[in-house]
Amino acid sequence: MSKKEERELRKWLNSPAHNHREDVVTLFEYLMAGQHLYEEKFLEKERVFSRIFSNEPYDDAKLRQSMHFLLKSVEEFLIYQEQQSDEVRARMALASVFRKRKLDRAFTKAIKAVEVQQEKANYRNEQYLRNEYLLQLEKYSFYDGKKRTTEMNLQEVSDALDLTFVADKLRQGCLMIAHQSVYKAQYNIGLLEYIIEYVDRQKLMLHHPAIAVYFYGYKAITDESGKQYFENLRQEIQKHRTSFPKSELRDIYLMAVNYCIRQANKFNDSELIREAFRLYRQGLENEILLENGVVSPFTFRNAVGAALRLKEYDWVEHFIHQYKKALPHDYRESFFLHSLARLNFEKGDYGSAMQLLAQTDFDDTLINLNAKSMLLKIYYELDEYDALESLLESMRAYLKRKQLMGAYRSNYHNFIRFTRKLVRINPFDDKEKSALKSEIINASPLTEKDWLLEQVTAL
DSSP states (O other): OOHHHHHHHHHHHTSTTTOOOHHHHHHHHHHHSTTTTTOGGGGOHHHHHHHHSTTSOOOHHHHHHHHHHHHHHHHHHHHHHHHHHSHHHHHHHHHHHHHHTTOHHHHHHHHHHHHHHHHTOSOOSHHHHHHHHHHHHHHHHHHHTSOTTSOOOHHHHHHHHHHHHHHHHHHHHHHHHHHHHHSSOOOOOTTHHHHHHHHHHOGGGGGSHHHHHHHHHHHHHHOTTHHHHHHHHHHHHHHSGGGSOHHHHHHHHHHHHHHHHHHHHHHTOHHHHHHHHHHHHHHHHTTTTEETTEEOHHHHHHHHHHHHHTTOHHHHHHHHHHHGGGSOHHHHHHHHHHHHHHHHHHTTOHHHHHHHHTTOOOOSHHHHHHHHHHHHHHHHHTTOHHHHHHHHHHHHHHHHHSOOOHHHHHHHHHHHHHHHHHHHSOTTOHHHHHHHHHHHHHOSSOTTHHHHHHHHHHO
């Protein structure tokens, strides 16, 4: 909890409207003091009991009862906080109470306040559209309780429901397709194809950021002419960055980045790598890609990868040191060392790269494979063929043991296969070299395509 939340919870627990048990307040104050929540010795039951019920013999049932009531009070406080975080929804609940109590004048005043608040809302995401639907539904419920001959807002209810459903379904479709491309999962997209066709016909829907962003995102990922849709997506992101909360904007940025990386790997397109790098920089500088000051290890790794492909060495070195502390503690040292090793490798300092790689074991499967790939390239370029052969075999066995997602498994299998061919090829046979070159060019997925082609050319 933040300090502000802690203060608010303290007031909540001390209010007889929410809690009337003194032992609950005492337990809360004990837990929040010093390091009591973080050190085991302070959480021993007998010790806690003696602080709450001094001079009483230890009673486990009594302590568990205090814990139970504190937990319930905290949960109720969190529910209240969540409800109050959406002011439109909170005010609408009040209007609903007035409607149910037949207080027409109070309802009319409250619903007007909701409309003003809705118009002033900071974001124009799916939640905004959903609130508009609930607002229209609340007004309809009020009218419906009057005469049947009264003019109804049924069209507004229907339109708002359409917008909410379309926005929600498009977002869900983007999440499904993104997950499907990485994990071994096959999802039934349901009505999504009809929604796509409907939005294609009803272009006015694209005036809503919550629909346009996910429509263009989905089309970019799934359509053969995706580049134009991606350009539309990029424009929508720039135009409507303030229309989404940071948590959702982070997902939108990563959707755009993932499109760039996938297409760049597929077509060896450096412009898309530059676009991914630009999105990473913008997302980090504006703290869009940070969550409570923490950067995801995968975002950290991928930002370094995109920058290295563009030879932005100064930026990478600055980034690695600047954002090291922003990594989750469990990943911090390994991702930091691995990224430094990648930087040294790309700069041609193989000795420093090998030294850094030897300093840690990489628990993350993809980081481990990337580290092995780096060593593999170093051994090849230093003509250490015995070490290279041994590493190729250990990588093959590692891939066999690990449950790795389809695209990643295929990528590393391809890299091992082509490196073996590279080692065994006759360097004086132009026909054989030309055939290998064509194979590498046509292989997909293969992130090390450029390096392999460079080595074939250098034979």
